[in-house]
Amino acid sequence: MIILLRRVTAVCALSAVLAACGTDRPPQAAPTPVSAPPSRPPTLAPGPAGLTPVFEHGPRTRGRTVALTFDADMTAGQGPRAAAGERFDHPRLISTLRALKVPATVFMTGRWAEQYPDQARSIGRDPLFEVANHSYSHYAYTRDCYGLPTVPEERMRSDLERAYAALRKAGVADPMPYFRFPGGCYDRRALKALTPAGVTAVQWDVVGGDAFETDPDVVARQVLAGVRPGSVVVLHCTRSAAPATERAVRTIVPELRREGFRFVKVSELIAAADSGERTRPEAR
Ligand SMILES: [Zn+2]
Numbered sequence: 001m002i003i004l005l006r007r008v009t010a011v012c013a014l015s016a017v018l019a020a021c022g023t024d025r026p027p028q029a030a031p032t033p034v035s036a037p038p039s040r041p042p043t044l045a046p047g048p049a050g051l052t053p054v055f056e057h058g059p060r061t062r063g064r065t066v067a068l069t070f071d072a073d074m075t076a077g078q079g080p081r082a083a084a085g086e087r088f089d090h091p092r093l094i095s096t097l098r099a100l101k102v103p104a105t106v107f108m109t110g111r112w113a114e115q116y117p118d119q120a121r122s123i124g125r126d127p128l129f130e131v132a133n134h135s136y137s138h139y140a141y142t143r144d145c146y147g148l149p150t151v152p153e154e155r156m157r158s159d160l161e162r163a164y165a166a167l168r169k170a171g172v173a174d175p176m177p178y179f180r181f182p183g184g185c186y187d188r189r190a191l192k193a194l195t196p197a198g199v200t201a202v203q204w205d206v207v208g209g210d211a212f213e214t215d216p217d218v219v220a221r222q223v224l225a226g227v228r229p230g231s232v233v234v235l236h237c238t239r240s241a242a243p244a245t246e247r248a249v250r251t252i253v254p255e256l257r258r259e260g261f262r263f264v265k266v267s268e269l270i271a272a273a274d275s276g277e278r279t280r281p282e283a284r
Helices: 076-083 091-099 110-115 117-125 153-170 188-193 216-226 245-258 266-272
Strands: 065-072 104-108 129-133 200-202 231-236
Touching (some): 065 245, 076 110, 091 245, 104 110, 104 117, 110 117, 110 153, 117 129, 117 153, 129 266, 153 188, 216 231
Parallel strands (some): 065 104, 104 129
């Protein structure tokens, strides 16, 4: 079954708000691989006409797996707000994921990694997590994307590469070749511009609705109502922009486990995808 791409609505339109993911724990000592060969992260094959492939969710029929994803938004203009004390990170959320042993994928902007390099490095070194790319400064790759400023087409690829450079400079040694468009907004032009980068665009099929939501029960109910086998859930790890997310996670995780779901990273869902059940890019 081919799942046609849908226009994604109600997402991380955090033009004014920025999320951040953090940790208040020291970096964990990663197990030292003795002779582990470098493994290449799974990606989807290019879409029609060689366009960047788009992944929305994993297989529906291969077990009850679900991937929680957390966007770490931050724009270049938010430095002064961070300097004034606004917290775009969310150490407690990361601590909770660790305490609950929930694998997760963090889509991190380069700007966030610059603001919180210790946290970026800690998340990047923790095998519980994988870090992927959410642009450098959370500018949209299409016009009319929740009011976000726009990256010109000729600068889309360099914006993505600038984000990877910032992640690596912060100490995220191996960011994943996955890219989440700011606001989830993309079109054929954007998919084409990123083709040379070799990334897989990662969308979602469950919107957590945590942006600016203050009631964790609202977020938990929405996620629990939407999750199906193979789902990708989009949430934010931003203390100021997503204040209820950490509490919602403490409800969501035990409930989904009670229902038999296993939490995985996006890479595991992509690896499980096959040509018979994956998403594909469509011109819009
Ligand atoms: Zn975002």
